[in-house]
Amino acid sequence: MFYDIAKIKMKAGDGGNGVVSFRHERYKAKGGPDGGDGGRGGSVSFKADSSLGTLAFFITKKNFSAENGGNGGRNDRHGKNGEELILEVPLGTMVFDNKTNELLYDLSEDNEIVEVAKGGRGGFGNAHFATSTNQAPQMVELGEPGEESELRLELKLVxxxxxxxxxxxxxxxxxxxxxxxxxxxxxxxxxxxxPNLGVAAVDNFSxxxxxxxxxxxxxxxGKGLGDKFLRHIERSRLVVHLLDITSPDIVGDYKTIRNELKMYNSALLKKPEVVxxxxxxxxxxxxxxxQKSKLEKELRKITKTPLFFISSVTKEGINNLLFKIVKELKLLKRPVFVTEKKKVFKPAERLLRSFEISKESGVYIVTGRRLERLASQTNPDNTEAVARLQRVISASGLIKGLERMKIKDGYKIKIGKRTGRFEDGRIIIIA
Ligand SMILES: Nc1nc2c(ncn2[C@@H]2O[C@H](COP(=O)(O)OP(=O)(O)OP(=O)(O)O)[C@@H](O)[C@H]2O)c(=O)[nH]1
Ligand SMILES: [Mg+2]
Incomplete structure (x- = not known):
């Protein structure tokens, strides 16, 4: 096994709910609205730590969640923000979306932090919704649900x-x-x-x-086995380039391999190298x-790296090579990271504005970040909040989409945490 692999589930904290409340003032029946906002839910993040070497921690524990935000209070009191959860992972951890296989993050810098599940926003309290025409709003939002993600972590071979x-x-x-x-x-x-991995020891140095x-x-x-293993070189500190003295074109072999490195990631050519x-x-x-004097002359024209003549069968020259490797590694205290081709993809945001409709056993299911979030934040018992959701739904084109999918009166619709019933060209929120 050359990778450590772990599959884990993350759940960020839900936002706290906003509340309905009115100021109590002497001699006044009802003061202005003072319902506070809910606190933000805690997010879940990864932090790269170069002192860790394995994902073993995530093999035993697989579910992680951050704290929910607190609800708002009277007197414009803001709910408590949920505590963030920061999980330390070894440097070189790649984070994939386990469902789509998309590479989301590649943690290649020590102490780098990436957020993998965003905490939900707190819902607004009714103080937010006062207008000149509505001085006593009943409208509040529920907290936004925290993001959930199913991830696969893979540790690159180091x-x-x-x-x-x-x-x-x-x-x-x-x-x-x-x-x-x-x-x-x-x-x-x-x-x-x-790739084969091994531990070498020279005196006290390994x-x-x-x-x-x-x-x-x-x-x-993609010729041969392709270049998929070249990424293992990216994090190594030193390259030993092995040539075969029986090859008809040793210099050509050297150039070929160097060119492959260059085509993969030209920064690899800067790695310290021993031939x-x-x-x-x-x-x-x-x-x-x-051969020695000939090669020294020819290779010198293209590289300054030292040449070692060895036999793995008789062990001739092996010790010299090992001493050289140890010497170089001691000089190169810190790993040389090749960051030029660092790939970082942000999670797909395509569902942020749009929506998709699917039908499962007679129920129409609407997916789409914005609509799902807003629906989840709407308390079905709060008439003003429901009215706002209706407005957004009718502006979004969702009704047309449902009609295109031949929806009929009485059918159920699910959007985020809410359920509705289709009636007369509208969605009636029922739960
Ligand atoms: N005489 C001699 N034969 C060697 C030496 N090193 C390796 N060989 C032989 O060369 C052949 C290839 O050796 P491998 O170590 O499998 O070569 P490799 O570079 O790992 O090859 P791939 O995995 O196919 O890329 C084998 O038959 C080895 O026994 C050496 O120093 N002297
Ligand atoms: Mg081999």
Whole structure:
């Protein structure tokens, strides 16, 4: 398992209700309206924390909710705001909408906070609804329901060192030699189809290595196994680029892989890199020497990274490579985050203004953020509030939509928390 995955449910707090109240003044039968507003419901947010390394917490607890807002009071007293709920997640957590699979957030900065379920707004008290013609309004709003979301969290693999290279260059063999990983090794391309993770230890220093499946030309267009594993490199601190000394075109291989990195995310080219030329046991010592000077000359033209000549089979040169890796990692104290291609999508807001109508066992169900919220905030026993909902419904085009779906008198309609009955081209709110 290379990802930690957790599915969780969030519920933000509902807003408190607004209240109806009138000022009590001496010698006056009824003072002006003084019903206060409800408090806002607490929101649920995630906060990225680099000291966490797993989503295990969300495997045991799956339902989270923030506090509801308090109701308003007399004397224009505002209800108490619900307390926010901030959940800490490991840096590198991706947040998906579990129903649509849409990536909502990608927490890639330490202490970054994203709100995943918004608390409901408090309903207005009747003090809000006084006008010159209505000095004694009975109108109040209920609190807006807090948002609910069903999310899937995925933790990106975080390795200190990523081993990359063309297929069969010996990446899996190398990780098996330097770490505790026991990957499949074979002499055909694409032996590795999912990344292998291992922990390497050199003296008292340990680091995490990932063996990334082989890359070929046009991987970024989906060739071979494609580039879907390249995101594992984004968070690694150091890249070990492995080449095969038996390849007919070593410099070409190097350029091909670098180009794939560039096409995926050009910022990857700036990652600190070490180049290792593998399988030196397969050719004569004298030939290794001549290859060395030739490659040093040719590769120098395109990169300044140090070259290491190794054999994962005889272990020749492996220690030197490991010492170099440790030295580099110690210099690179903090992970180098590649933020250039950070994807952040806001939750779809398309239902904010519009609505959709569906029919389920004879009941017409209206979905659409604005209408649902307003309906839920309307107390069905409050005539003024119901009248306002009716006005918004008739202006929204909902009646036409229902008629297009062949609604007839007496049919039930559900909008948010409210139920209505269709009658004579209108919706009568019944509950
Ligand atoms: N002689 C020799 N053979 C090696 C060396 N390293 C790897 N090999 C062989 O090269 C072949 C490919 O090795 P792998 O480690 O599976 O290569 P890979 O880069 O992980 O390949 P993919 O997973 O397909 O991308 C295997 O037959 C290994 O035994 C080496 O240093 N010397
Ligand atoms: Mg492999």
């Amino acid at each position: 390795a200190d060192v990523a081993i990359i290279g063309i297929p069969s260059s010996g990446k899996s063999t190398l990780i098996s030699v330097v770490s505790n990983a026991k990957p499949k090794i074979a002499d055909y391309p694409f032996t590795t189809i999912i 680091f995490v290595v990932v063996d990334v499946p082989g890359l070929i030309k046009d991987a970024y267009l 290792a030329i593998n399988k030196i046991d397969t050719i004569e010592k004298s030939k290794v020497k001549s």
